Amino acid sequence: MTTTEHQEGRVVLSLLPVVVMAVVTIVDLTAGPGVGFLPLVSLGPAFAGLIGTWRRTALIGVVALLLCVGLGAYDGLFDSRRGYTAMASVAGVTAAGVAAAVMRGRREAELASVRSIAEVAQRVLLRPVPRSAGPLQVAVSYTSAVAEARIGGDLYEVVASPYGVRVIVGDVQGKGLAAVETAALVLAAFREAAHDEPDLAALAARLERSVAREVHGDKFVTAVLAEVRIEEQAAVLLNCGHPTPMLVRRDGSVDFPQPPSYALPLGVGMLGGEPPRSYQVRFAPGEQLLLYTDGVTEARDADGTFFPLEERAGLLKEPEAEAALEALRMEVVRHASSPLHDDAAMLLLRYR
Structure with a gap:
């Protein structure tokens, strides 16, 4: 309403x-x-x-x-x-x-x-991210599945570290206050470790230890980490069981760069599986990188059709990053035609 x-x-x-x-x-x-x-x-x-x-x-x-x-x-x-x-x-x-x-x-x-x-x-947990970091424009969007709520189990953060601009977007398994508590734990660990760890693999390992130490039971967190290296015109990604980021090229073409191996979500790394491995993709001026949670791609319309994110990438052509992301968010809400069944977070990096 x-x-x-x-x-x-x-x-x-x-x-x-x-x-x-x-x-x-x-x-x-x-x-x-x-x-x-x-x-x-x-x-x-x-x-x-x-x-x-x-x-x-x-x-x-x-x-x-x-x-x-x-x-x-x-x-x-x-x-x-x-x-x-x-x-x-x-x-x-x-x-x-x-x-x-x-x-x-x-x-x-x-x-x-x-x-x-x-x-x-909300301001402490999901504090406002910088609107720009060097040549990068940054915009975020968060739509909670809980009526009247502003925060939930999805998380995001942008940190300007000595190793480049580092970003995390994640999704805590479960809902309610327990999910918010876990999200706060992951964000606190990321904000500290992003300045200390030299590479994303070490950063992910530190997040894994923090989650495994503090979160008990069957809780876990899917997350994707990104590190933008301006001088190299590249982005380094590391995926822990999370939806693959969408890369919009300068000519409007869309790419979903796949990781060399899919790692387990944070919190269940002790179960074995492939360790998280980072991979590098080209990220040049005029291109955009969208990190999101599954609440976006799993939003369904009345017929049960999932939201076609790739087909709606053209909405990101708006001159301002915030306006572009808001247009995409409104399209997700319109597609669902009812309250979302899951939190939906998006973080857009635009290389000016």
Whole structure:
């Protein structure tokens, strides 16, 4: 639901108590006392308690009570119990609505506090990457599969190290707070090791030790590491069970450079398998390198068709890197036509 749709829904709910009481009044005056619509005036404060403050709910309740008295006197219901029963119904529903509004207000205040903390956590975990690093333009995009969430199990980082611009994009197995905790662990290890380790294989080994030491059970992290060597006009890649990056050449052609061997994800290296090996690809001015998580390529439309990333590479022709990546992100969301089933992170390196 968009922000505009959400605001329109709130306006409708805010007007609903007044509309309901007006309709009940008209029907009661038209049909007469024999139909027994008067107790339905209590729907006004009932609906007010769904969205309004306790003060507004109490005000609607007072209006409903006065309306009940007026209609009851007009219909002559106070000659029997019916008028007093209707008043008791309105008063009881109003009290319940006020109590519900008070409790909801407290929960909303607590939620606002939690969200402010989450905003700080987002800035610490997925802090803004530099928009440029030498001749490189950098843009990132993150779409969480969890409604209202800003962070999840996907991770990315860009570090200007003594060995070149180093990048990581990864995906933690699982969801929820446990995945966020593991992502924070990997990012912290990468930010430190990227400045110390002379090559990507040593960097990956250090990340493997950090994950294996701290993460227990069946948790693992797929990741791709990249090191851009400006002077050599090349990029060195190392893949740990992650989707292959997409390289967009200057002429618009697309390439997915495959690793010489597929290594296991971080956290399960002790199970054996091929050790991670880096490989070098040409990365020259005018070209773009897109690193992404499987939430992008596995986004499905209503027919179950996966997102055709290679066919949508033309969206990256936008002059600005951020605008280009946003266009691609919007296309992924449009293709899914519903909330994504997995987090989707993308990091674009554009060689100006």
